[in-house]
Amino acid sequence: MGTPETTTGTSTSEHPRISKRIGGIAESATLAVDAKAKALKAAGRPVIGFGAGEPDFPTPGAIVSAAQAACADPKNHRYTPAAGLPELREAVAAKTKRDSGYEVTAAQVLITNGGKQAVYQAFATIVDPGDEVLLPAPYWTTYPEAITLAGGVPVQVTADESTDYLVTVEQLEAARTPKTKVLLLCSPSNPTGSVYTREQITAIGEWALEHGLWVITDEIYEHLVYDGAESVSLPVAVPAMADRTIVLNGVAKTYAMTGWRVGWLIGPTDVVKAAANLQSHLTSNVANVSQRAALEAVSGPLDAAHEMREAFDRRRRTIVDLLSAIPGVECPTPKGAFYVYPSVKALIGKELRGVTIADTVQLAALILEHAEVAVVPGEAFGTPGYLRLSYALGDDDLKTGVTRMAELLAEVK
Incomplete structure (x- = not known):
């Protein structure tokens, strides 16, 4: 008789518990960073998250009203x-x-x-x-x-x-x-x-x-x-x-x-x-x-989308200016979406808070731990040496978050 499978995830080589097809899928790095930031905030830490690609605006009222009406219509049931x-x-x-x-x-x-x-x-x-x-x-x-x-x-x-x-x-x-x-x-x-x-x-x-x-x-x-x-x-x-x-x-x-x-x-x-x-x-x-x-x-009209774009444009210019002022950070000006993707390759191999920065995964972890700012490392997007920051968040949080990053990264030796 064979040994019964345990609940720890081990199994016989003939019958793995998880298929190779599904087991080989990597967790969404952006959602993982966002979830960690939200968990830390829920625990009382003042984390500012630049991880999720999600507009910080509410869905326009006319759309919400249409959904409310749809809920009451039996044909949608x-x-x-x-x-x-x-x-x-x-x-x-x-x-x-x-x-x-x-x-x-x-x-x-x-x-x-x-x-x-x-x-x-x-x-x-x-x-x-x-x-x-x-x-x-x-x-x-x-x-x-x-x-x-x-x-x-x-x-x-x-x-x-x-x-x-x-x-x-x-x-x-x-x-x-x-x-x-x-x-x-x-x-x-x-x-x-x-x-x-x-x-x-x-x-x-x-x-x-x-x-x-x-x-x-x-x-x-x-x-x-x-x-x-x-x-x-x-x-x-x-x-x-x-x-x-x-x-x-x-x-x-x-x-x-x-x-x-x-x-x-x-x-x-x-x-x-x-x-x-x-x-x-x-x-x-x-x-x-x-x-x-x-x-x-x-x-419907695109009025609300145009208003959001104006806000994103303002934040885009702000975040590029703030990041570009940090030594070792090179931030191109994006022309679309609501992300910046600065190169931080100049910081790799240097020391921060007694730790030698091995890669951008470690750098992102240090930024989260010491600056309480969540960013996504470039490894998640196939290119180590970069960070992705979404600027789809409030202007005050944006400025505060990048300022915290700047103050921490000023310690890099």
């Missing part, structure tokens, strides 16, 4: 089509034409449980085991996990501050192999805030078209651009790529609706139909009340 409410799919198609000039039909839209589900289902739908996916870095933490879970192989293509964290066609071509099937593109970018120009998007799209590649493009920060930058949708810049492009988006960032969990993917009808089939087994429909709230959001 039942199952609805797995691919999304038909009227929401129509509204997302109309919003996409209005905001990015990309004309699609409702049949090309799949409503998902937040942007993350759109990411996972996009890769699951078009990636087969062994397919390579070009992944520009720094990248959002979920991308490589979604690629790997689909059986794909992430191929990192790294850019640094010298090119504003933007990869070139030449870099992509150097990384391409016969196994390359997909390019992941995120502009405006999480974690760097960088924005590809129309010319760069066009060049990348034409290169992908030439080599028969797919592009999955994440456009969830489309309305958060500054200094004259524009968010350009790849199938608009290169219309011939529409049949090989999946656009990811959602209401979370534009309408301060992170907790409502409504995203979508837009793509060719066969891809959307296949992804909807997956979703019918995975989750069925997105919560109807959230869908009704999203319908109000995408159908």
Whole structure:
């Protein structure tokens, strides 16, 4: 007789308790940092968190009112089509034409449980085991996990501050192999805030078209651009790529609706139909009340989004100035989203509070311990030597938090 498995996570080699597929997924570093910061605050410590990519504004009142009305309507108490409410799919198609000039039909839209589900289902739908996916870095933490879970192989293509964290066609071509099937593109970018120009998007799209590649493009920060930058949708810049492009988006960032969990993917009808089939087994429909709230959001004006963008713009300039004044910190000015991604490579190997800084994981831990400020190390985004700070928090907390960091880092020897 074999030895019974214990509850500690050990098992026989033939039957591991956790599958390799799931056991290999890394925890979301950004959510982990945010959870730790919130736990410390709950314990009474005055922690200021720069970890979560979450607007600090409430969801606009008209959207909340629509959700309240939806709660009382019995038709929202039942199952609805797995691919999304038909009227929401129509509204997302109309919003996409209005905001990015990309004309699609409702049949090309799949409503998902937040942007993350759109990411996972996009890769699951078009990636087969062994397919390579070009992944520009720094990248959002979920991308490589979604690629790997689909059986794909992430191929990192790294850019640094010298090119504003933007990869070139030449870099992509150097990384391409016969196994390359997909390019992941995120502009405006999480974690760097960088924005590809129309010319760069066009060049990348034409290169992908030439080599028969797919592009999955994440456009969830489309309305958060500054200094004259524009968010350009790849199938608009290169219309011939529409049949090989999946656009990811959602209401979370534009309408301060992170907790409502409504995203979508837009793509060719066969891809959307296949992804909807997956979703019918995975989750069925997105919560109807959230869908009704999203319908109000995408159908209404962008006034609240523009007000948030003005606040983010002000905070962006403030945080760049404060970080750039710290010796050893190099902070490019982002043109989109609500993140900065300063290089702190000059601090690695130096001493702080009796500790030699080995990497940015350790530096972030020291900042949390001694300055009570939560930041995310660059290792989470594929590029050690950097920190990501979200400036989607109040102006006073922003200034206080970076000032605490500056005072601590002034001790570095």
